[in-house]
Amino acid sequence: MALSVEKWVGFGSAMAGFGLLWSRMPEHVHDEARYIISSLVPMVMSYFNPYEQITISEYGEERFRRNKFFDAVSTYLRSECLDHASKLKAELGNNSKYDPLISLDENQEVVDNFGGARMWWRLYPKSAKNKGGTVISLFPGDSDEPRCYRLVFHKRHRKLVVDSYLPSVVRKWHELIATNRQRLLFTNHSQDGKSHWISVPYNPPAKFDMLAMDHSKKVEIMEDLTAFREAKEYHSKVGKAWKRGYLLHGPPGTGKSTMIGAMANFLEYDVYDLDLTSIKDNAELRKLFLDTTDRSIIVIEDIDAIEVELTTKRKSKEAAEEKDDNHLVTIELSDKNKDKGKVTLSGLLSFVDGLWSACGTERIFVFTTNHVDRLDPALIRRGRMDRHIEMSYCRFEAFKMLAKSYLDITEHSLFGEIGQLLDEIDTTPADVADSLMPRGKRNSEIDRLLDEMNGAPADVAGNLMLRVKRRREADGCLARLVETLKKAKMKSAAPAMDSMEEAKED
Numbered sequence: 001m002a003l004s005v006e007k008w009v010g011f012g013s014a015m016a017g018f019g020l021l022w023s024r025m026p027e028h029v030h031d032e033a034r035y036i037i038s039s040l041v042p043m044v045m046s047y048f049n050p051y052e053q054i055t056i057s058e059y060g061e062e063r064f065r066r067n068k069f070f071d072a073v074s075t076y077l078r079s080e081c082l083d084h085a086s087k088l089k090a091e092l093g094n095n096s097k098y099d100p101l102i103s104l105d106e107n108q109e110v111v112d113n114f115g116g117a118r119m120w121w122r123l124y125p126k127s128a129k130n131k132g133g134t135v136i137s138l139f140p141g142d143s144d145e146p147r148c149y150r151l152v153f154h155k156r157h158r159k160l161v162v163d164s165y166l167p168s169v170v171r172k173w174h175e176l177i178a179t180n181r182q183r184l185l186f187t188n189h190s191q192d193g194k195s196h197w198i199s200v201p202y203n204p205p206a207k208f209d210m211l212a213m214d215h216s217k218k219v220e221i222m223e224d225l226t227a228f229r230e231a232k233e234y235h236s237k238v239g240k241a242w243k244r245g246y247l248l249h250g251p252p253g254t255g256k257s258t259m260i261g262a263m264a265n266f267l268e269y270d271v272y273d274l275d276l277t278s279i280k281d282n283a284e285l286r287k288l289f290l291d292t293t294d295r296s297i298i299v300i301e302d303i304d305a306i307e308v309e310l311t312t313k314r315k316s317k318e319a320a321e322e323k324d325d326n327h328l329v330t331i332e333l334s335d336k337n338k339d340k341g342k343v344t345l346s347g348l349l350s351f352v353d354g355l356w357s358a359c360g361t362e363r364i365f366v367f368t369t370n371h372v373d374r375l376d377p378a379l380i381r382r383g384r385m386d387r388h389i390e391m392s393y394c395r396f397e398a399f400k401m402l403a404k405s406y407l408d409i410t411e412h413s414l415f416g417e418i419g420q421l422l423d424e425i426d427t428t429p430a431d432v433a434d435s436l437m438p439r440g441k442r443n444s445e446i447d448r449l450l451d452e453m454n455g456a457p458a459d460v461a462g463n464l465m466l467r468v469k470r471r472r473e474a475d476g477c478l479a480r481l482v483e484t485l486k487k488a489k490m491k492s493a494a495p496a497m498d499s500m501e502e503a504k505e506d
């Protein structure tokens with residue numbers, strides 16, 4: 001049956017070619033004959049060919065945007081139609097390191113049944129025309145045709161296919177991704193001068209309850225994210241794109257990247273880590289943006305590193321040229337790109353906030369910086385970056401959260417001293433966390449006995465030993481932290497003492 005479907009489709013194409021030929025017949029052929037024959041061709045073709053087809057290309061017609069329907073069909077066929085296929089492909093899936101992900105190989109036809117109707121599916125490879133495939137190109141003359149699925153069905157089922165079958169494929173796809181959802185971390189990668197996203201499975205360890213920061217601030221952020229997630233109707237009612245911008249700023253090691261992981265965990269969104277330095281120009285930035293999925297966090301880290309060049313460039317332009325309020329400010333991202341296209345501030349802004357930002361829903365933009373004062377106000381004004389979150393040095397409240405996460409303790413005799421020291425000197429949570437990591441002697445008698453139990457103390461004595469061991473580790477870690485903080489305090493006081501000494505000598 002499959003063969004005959006192919007024949008009919010081929011026949012249809014041949015008849016179409018025939019029709020085209022007739023339509024170009026020379027003038028001397030009798031007009032009437034030409035009219036009769038050329039109007040007969042489609043009738044004959046439709047009489048003999050009982051099949052119709054729908055092509056679903058991997059990319060949209062303008063080659064700009066990935067066609068999500070293609071992904072839907074891939075997932076659907078993988079789940080529903082592999083049983084009778086003999087040519088399959090295997091790769092390692094995202095959900096597990098060991099389970100292979102089996103999918104349909106190119107040019108393998110599979111049959112699906114829906115409401116008593118048979119549907120024939122086939123995946124045609126990229127550049128099918130050059131490889132001898134039979135797919136009719138959407139892009140004539142273009143050798144780089146994207147892959148596509150072709151669905152063939154009997155023409156009496158057209159309504160069923162369009163109104164019920166294809167929507168059911170999409171519904172099934174949504175169900176499957178909801179149940180097998182593995183979060184992904186994407187980064188942009190440039191190959192043959194074109195940028196695209198590559199991804200890895202993403203399971204960030206960070207959770208909000210582990211994040212050491214002011215408690216009320218943390219709760220506020222979580223409430224803000226929850227409100228955003230539930231605000232679909234609000235955004236459509238007020239005519240706003242469903243997106244939100246966060247600017248995370250603060251010194252290195254205060255938890256900006258950790259916060260992004262916690263946000264992704266909290267919302268269960270994918271993360272797109274955008275590296276602007278490897279993007280050629282605004283068009284490429286736009287393409288990457290259009291390739292991001294809904295329900296995602298789009299991150300640009302250390303935005304100030306780009307802004308420094310932006311500001312310098314603008315200043316030098318302003319000095320060199322007569323003032324022109326309308327000129328576009330250019331970010332020179334790297335020497336490599338100097339003579340090629342450029343990503344401009346306006347390009348970045350339209351990505352975050354302009355016309356293009358409305359192409360997609362439920363997206364969060366996060367910019368991070370160590371130097372908020374260096375950023376162009378246009379980039380971070382409210383509305384673009386809806387919330388500015390300062391990640392600050394570690395004070396006592398944040399320390400207690402770290403002690404709970406790292407050492408599983410809520411009180412200790414050294415807490416008072418540590419609280420006082422943290423008030424006096426600026427230390428990052430990263431530095432405090434580093435001191436709280438158990439290290440030290442591994443050969444104590446308790447360690448040896450616990451190692452022998454293979455980490456699973458089963459009885460009361462075993463549990464007691466584990467508690468003693470943890471207590472000792474906590475003592476050691478906190479003592480080390482006190483020592484580090486004291487040293488830091490002395491160091492920070494040293495220049496002042498030097499100048500006092502100098503003053504005395506004068």
Ligand SMILES: Nc1ncnc2c1ncn2[C@@H]1O[C@H](COP(=O)(O)OP(=O)(O)OP(=O)(O)O)[C@@H](O)[C@H]1O
Pocket residue numbers: 210211212213250251252253254255256257258259369370391428429430431433
């Ligand atoms: N607020 C915090 N709460 C919990 N852990 C933190 C916090 N800040 C830092 N850490 C710890 O320090 C490490 C480094 O933090 P992180 O990478 O998030 O800092 P950052 O602010 O992004 O720094 P940079 O500006 O250099 O990128 C993290 O892996 C985490 O273990």
Ligand SMILES: [Mg+2]
Pocket residue numbers: 256257258301368
């Ligand atoms: Mg970081």
